[in-house]
Amino acid sequence: MLKFAIKNAYYNGKTVGYLYYDEQQHEYEIEIPKTVKSYEAPPIISDFIKKNQYKIGKEWSYRWVCQRVIPSERQNIGQILKANHMTEYDEFQFLLKNEGRCCQDECYVVKVKE
Numbered sequence: 001m002l003k004f005a006i007k008n009a010y011y012n013g014k015t016v017g018y019l020y021y022d023e024q025q026h027e028y029e030i031e032i033p034k035t036v037k038s039y040e041a042p043p044i045i046s047d048f049i050k051k052n053q054y055k056i057g058k059e060w061s062y063r064w065v066c067q068r069v070i071p072s073e074r075q076n077i078g079q080i081l082k083a084n085h086m087t088e089y090d091e092f093q094f095l096l097k098n099e100g101r102c103c104q105d106e107c108y109v110v111k112v113k114e
Contacts, residue, residue, distance in 0.1 A: 001020055001023075002020070002023060002111065003018060003019070003020055003021075003111070003112040003114065004018065004019040004020075004021070004100070004111050004112060005017075005019075005109065005110050005112050006030070006045070006107055006108075006109055007107065007110055008040055008041070008107050009107070009108065010105075011040050014036075014040060015033065015036075016032070016033075016036045016040050016041045016042070016045065017030050017033070017036065017041065017045050018030065018031045018032075018033075018112070019061070019064075019100075019109055027062070028064075029056065029057065029061050030055070030060075031055050031056075032045060032048065032049060032054040032055070032056070034054055036049060037049070038050045042064075042105045043067070043105070044060060048060070065091055065092075066091055067102065067104075068095060068098070068102045069094035069095050070094055072089045072091070084097060095109065
């Protein structure tokens with residue numbers, strides 16, 4: 001199981017959640033510290049905080065990851081894969097390559113060393 005801190009650069013790199021990735025099952029889960037306010041978190045995570053839910057299941061965690069990477073149905077995905085030295089689409093590899101950054105917020109992921 002790999003663990004990543006979800007950080008928000010807008011709030012001085014505050015950790016707003018933890019993303020867990022199971023390499024065997026190719027599944028994600030997110031845990032949110034109870035001290036995080038909904039306005040400090042990116043979309044989806046913010047919605048769960050508003051409902052007082054601090055653990056996000058596999059389906060919604062996967063959706064959050066997919067919002068942060070190049071979609072598999074992108075028109076020029078073959079060229080993108082080639083430019084990134086990839087032979088097949090893997091959202092996890094794209095997540096690592098762009099540190100989980102997207103244009104909708106200031107969040108990024110950092111691997112937690114345990």
